[in-house]
Amino acid sequence: LARVAEAAHLARAEGLPAPWYVIGSEVPIPGGAHAALTSEHAEGGAVTTVESVRQTLDATRAAFRRQGVEDAWARVVAVVVQPGVEFGDDFVLDYQPEKARELALFIEGTGLVYEAHSTDYQTRAALKHLVRDHFALLKVGPALTFAFREAVFALAMMEGEMFPRAARSNLSEVLDAVMVRHPEHWRKYYHGTAEEQAFKRKFSLSDRARYYWGEAAVQAALARLLMNLRGPLPLALLSQFAPVQGEKVRAGVLQNTPENLILDRVGAVLQDYFEATTP
Missing domain, CATH: 3.20.20.70 (Aldolase class I)
Structure with a gap:
């Protein structure tokens, strides 16, 4: 080579x-x-x-x-x-x-x-x-995509408090349904009962869900989620589901948009590496 x-x-x-x-x-x-x-x-x-x-x-x-x-x-x-x-x-x-x-x-x-x-x-x-x-x-790798998933799920929880079910993206359900239909990226890695596998598909630190964000159905659900939450998010929901980002919004150092909440959550992981590698 x-x-x-x-x-x-x-x-x-x-x-x-x-x-x-x-x-x-x-x-x-x-x-x-x-x-x-x-x-x-x-x-x-x-x-x-x-x-x-x-x-x-x-x-x-x-x-x-x-x-x-x-x-x-x-x-x-x-x-x-x-x-x-x-x-x-x-x-x-x-x-x-x-x-x-x-x-x-x-x-x-x-x-x-x-x-x-x-x-x-x-x-x-x-x-x-x-x-x-x-x-x-x-x-x-997975720590970054896990942080992305955490942020998106937090937004989906906020959406669940703000919209009736028919108007929601139902993102976590859509993601899981796609993973169940196409198990090739997780089946060898997630063992246990059906309930244990369902938990791992969402929350495993191995984050095999990262292979599914590009699927059309998941992309559509994510787009709807971001569209539903395009206005400023209520401070109470930020405090409940994204308290670190909520504090930054209140301090005026983070713009109150769903995209910025996601970027800040992933950025927190990258910041650990920046701090560790900076003399």
């Missing part, structure tokens, strides 16, 4: 900087852990060993040499590892710095940093500790 990237750069990227590389293959299951890993795993998630990182560096550098792109090794900036963080349907394994201490010390002599996956739902303090320990590239 590096050989192809280098060749493409030389052939077509006139005036553009050369590519940089993140190496390694310790990538966890997309969207969170399976049911085999539960909140009862108080000892924490798996941590990549120093020997594994050393082997990855040696093997990848040798591969660069064999492919004739050894000069590109100077542009390898990070290696993917597991720092012991993970999440699943209803649990988060928080970063435990003491368990990654050897890993953190090892990378200091290499000129590289680590890329950490599954950092979703870590606290701001935990994210700061990850960055301090040289896990400088923090992968996040």
Whole structure:
């Protein structure tokens, strides 16, 4: 892959900087852990060993040499590892710095940093500790779409208090109906009884619902929801269903529109990463 990237750069990227590389293959299951890993795993998630990182560096550098792109090794900036963080349907394994201490010390002599996956739902303090320990590239995904879903569901609850059922978007019901009709994105991940699966379709931290927001029926329901709530939202409902955003509206730092409430909720997650990665 590096050989192809280098060749493409030389052939077509006139005036553009050369590519940089993140190496390694310790990538966890997309969207969170399976049911085999539960909140009862108080000892924490798996941590990549120093020997594994050393082997990855040696093997990848040798591969660069064999492919004739050894000069590109100077542009390898990070290696993917597991720092012991993970999440699943209803649990988060928080970063435990003491368990990654050897890993953190090892990378200091290499000129590289680590890329950490599954950092979703870590606290701001935990994210700061990850960055301090040289896990400088923090992968996040479901935590952002989960925040989007939270904001949209909060708006749907406000709509439910303001409009008769026939005039509502009924967004949560529409979303669930589409997920039931097309279960391919969640069936392998959500186990349990029918009731437990129904709960997970809405509220699982793995947030498999993120694959359905682009469906036509869901898009139509979302558009109707935003149209129904296009006027200023009542302060009482903001206080009930979106209190953080309600305080910002009252302070005059957030415009009282449904779109801005959604953006602010997602932005709060991004702010944790900004604060963690800003010196």
